[in-house]
Amino acid sequence: DRAASQRLHLSQFEIGRPLGKGKFGRVYLVRHRESGFICALKVLDKAQIAREKAEVHVRREIEVHSNLRQPGILGFYNWFHDERRIFLVLEYAAGGELYRLLRREGRFPEKRAARYSAQVAAALRYLHSKHVMHRDIKPENILIGLYGELKLADFGYSVHAPSNRRGTLCGTLDYLPPEMVAAGRKKYSGAVDQWTLGVLTYEFLTGEAPFEDSPAMTTRRIERGDMKPLPASISKEAKHYVHSLLVLDPSKRLSFDDALAHPWIVKHCGPR
Numbered sequence: 001d002r003a004a005s006q007r008l009h010l011s012q013f014e015i016g017r018p019l020g021k022g023k024f025g026r027v028y029l030v031r032h033r034e035s036g037f038i039c040a041l042k043v044l045d046k047a048q049i050a051r052e053k054a055e056v057h058v059r060r061e062i063e064v065h066s067n068l069r070q071p072g073i074l075g076f077y078n079w080f081h082d083e084r085r086i087f088l089v090l091e092y093a094a095g096g097e098l099y100r101l102l103r104r105e106g107r108f109p110e111k112r113a114a115r116y117s118a119q120v121a122a123a124l125r126y127l128h129s130k131h132v133m134h135r136d137i138k139p140e141n142i143l144i145g146l147y148g149e150l151k152l153a154d155f156g157y158s159v160h161a162p163s164n165r166r167g168t169l170c171g172t173l174d175y176l177p178p179e180m181v182a183a184g185r186k187k188y189s190g191a192v193d194q195w196t197l198g199v200l201t202y203e204f205l206t207g208e209a210p211f212e213d214s215p216a217m218t219t220r221r222i223e224r225g226d227m228k229p230l231p232a233s234i235s236k237e238a239k240h241y242v243h244s245l246l247v248l249d250p251s252k253r254l255s256f257d258d259a260l261a262h263p264w265i266v267k268h269c270g271p272r
């Protein structure tokens with residue numbers, strides 16, 4: 001609220017190590033001096049935002065993110081600004097980036113893949129209940145909390161780590177559903193996020209994106225739903241779960257409720 005943001009000022013924070021940097025600014029590990037509270041401070045540069053004509057976009061993303069509260073979504077505590085910068089006071093995700101963990105481990109065992117997929121499905125179901133969708137879900141935009149739980153962290157004004165990322169900066173096609181690669185126009189329907197959940201789960205299980213190929217081929221594969229086959233070692237329930245999300249017809253994709261009730265999820269996470 002305005003009163004709180006009136007009181008907050010940069011001098012009230014002890015600035016720690018940089019966590020990441022990107023298009024609009026940097027993220028720092030900080031401690032609020034008075035309360036001792038550890039959090040992440042995302043610093044957005046107003047001039048850079050103006051150059052990218054992203055003022056409205058950033059304002060809207062702050063408006064959206066500040067109204068979300070769900071364990072699978074990175075906490076947004078407050079924000080304030082000075083003449084040059086906008087500061088977002090966010091939950092510190094102590095586990096770092098999911099992207100790095102996945103690259104380091106190669107792929108996840110099914111129990112972990114199912115738990116992660118369920119956490120993302122629950123967060124997406126919550127976002128949809130608030131009429132917020134398409135949060136650009138990919139491993140690069142997901143952080144890990146203190147207890148190993150996943151946190152959707154990118155709400156549009158995202159920062160990107162130094163270039164150790166995949167070509168996400170130019171926007172990888174891997175995560176786009178058929179209705180978006182074909183039409184060309186960004187036609188978001190809720191079912192887009194169900195497709196993305198399928199791509200994400202596939203990547204947890206194999207370490208690769210299902211339609212990964214040369215850019216031209218990737219588009220063709222997505223349009224045809226022609227995914228690379230899951231390894232024989234993957235259980236049939238896991239295969240059924242991924243195939244029920246990566247369905248060309250958006251109306252036939254598993255809903256988040258059905259995903260959370262799927263035998264593969266229930267087997268590994270218990271009924272929720």
Ligand SMILES: CS(=O)(=O)NCc1cccc(-c2cn3c(Cl)cnc3c(Nc3ccc(N4CCOCC4)cc3)n2)c1
Binds near residue numbers: 092095097
């Ligand atoms: C090259 S890097 O890994 O150092 N930085 C990449 C990068 C880029 C953009 C945003 C972040 C980021 C944002 N965060 C927010 Cl917002 C809340 N918590 C974090 C947050 N948390 C975080 C917690 C731990 C780590 N470590 C753990 C020990 O190993 C090194 C990385 C990194 C990030 N990170 C990190």
